[in-house]
Amino acid sequence: MYAAVLTRFGSPLAVREEPDPVAGGGEVLVEVLATCVAPYAAEVFSGARKYPLVPPVVPGIGGIGRVVRVGPDATRLRPGDLVWCDCTVRSRDDALTPDITLQGWSSRGEGGARLARHLHDGSFAQLMRVPTENVYPLPAAAADDPARWSAVGCHVIPYGGLLAGRLAAGETLLVSGATGNLGSSAVALALAMGAGCVVAPGRNQAALDLLADRFGTRVRPVPLTGDSAVDSAAMAAAAHGPIDMVLDLLPPSAPSSVARTAAMTVREYGRVVLMGGVGMLGGDDFALPYPWIMRNSVTVRGQWMYPREANTGIIRLIASGALDLAPEQVRCFGLDAVNEAVAHAAAHPGPFDRTVLTPPTR
Structure with a gap:
């Protein structure tokens, strides 16, 4: 061969x-x-x-x-x-x-x-x-x-993260890294699974516009400035209510501060799923504050790839037309x-x- x-x-x-x-x-x-x-x-x-x-x-x-x-x-x-x-x-x-x-x-x-x-x-x-x-x-x-x-090989990865976070119909999801290859897939998948809206922060305005044009008002683009306080307020405002789940798919080149700012927009009793590459090539630690996690009863979990059943699920989503x-x-x-x-x-x-x-x- x-x-x-x-x-x-x-x-x-x-x-x-x-x-x-x-x-x-x-x-x-x-x-x-x-x-x-x-x-x-x-x-x-x-x-x-x-x-x-x-x-x-x-x-x-x-x-x-x-x-x-x-x-x-x-x-x-x-x-x-x-x-x-x-x-x-x-x-x-x-x-x-x-x-x-x-x-x-x-x-x-x-x-x-x-x-x-x-x-x-x-x-x-x-x-x-x-x-x-x-x-x-x-x-x-x-x-x-x-x-x-x-x-399928691209979509099944964020699908595994959404399954890990138990995304439910009607919930609000924030995708950290939404303008990338995997992050944009997470946006599409969340909507196919019935998410009420998806907050999509990113620096690439053209990619944010593409997401908004393709999916309409259920996607809430947020241009990032690099100022944690400004960005946090903008993401929270875009959600028009509590953010139930954050899925992080940022690449290794992204600073940990961007991932941390996005994660800390989640509501009390919310879920944060980490699937990206932050810190893989060095840099500051992710370092979520212990008191914030504990007092807000936040669930934080990592997810590398996906469970076996995710393969069957993603094939069904595509075959049904729910994921186009x-x-x-x-x-x-x-x-x-x-x-x-x-x-x-x-x-x-x-x-x-x-x-x-x-x-x-x-």
Whole structure:
């Protein structure tokens, strides 16, 4: 098969022939049709994000494909099925606190690193092997535009955060980082799930205007000034009432003060879910005040990626039309143009802008 290989950090990806992966027990072999390129992929491949990838490695964060071969433990999947391949791989020998690796992308701890050594390669290739439980059938309509459906990999992440925060219909959500790729997805998802309104703070006025134009009055854009007191007042005023939940999806480049200001707009007994990258590259600590958390009975929790059932949920939301992929901008690149795709993704990190790699079929 042909694959794009990260041979070492700081070097362009090399497109070359690699041995076909061989799926063992509990695994499925999938022909990759489309996979999203993350806007921050260039930072990962340069080494700036310090992800625990071990070159040489085929990167990639999940994808859309067709089943080539299934193992004996698969009772419903069949060769030829169109599927979504989830990159979030969990160890099978600890149901309570499983080790996790993001196949072809990242991992957590020594257990995650062991998983990454076993399932080393991701979706920037013609073929990939995937654990059986990470393969999800797609509706027949997805076959008309697999590249557009590969946005599942973007939408399922903030969906996991909204599930973690137990967002309920009619509630007010504030999305910290709303103008980014994941943050804008959170805005769309919250509305699809029945949120009463979404407060959307950000510095990118064009992105704020896009959100307001697309979703109407249920989105309340707030241009940020950098002054914590001014921004806090503006976010609270935009909500027209209490903010029930804050979802933080700010990138590592964002200062912790921005995340803290947004989090502290939440109401008494409210929930704050942290999913972004604040502090990953150094800088000040998030440091929410202990008395404020305690006296206001605020729930603060972290959420890395999403539970398995989020994959089924996001597919249903898209299939039903509640989450509409039609307005998204999709730019496709062949596997031989992978480095061009990585550069394009970095230059187009905004709302509903997808860069998609489409390996040639065999």
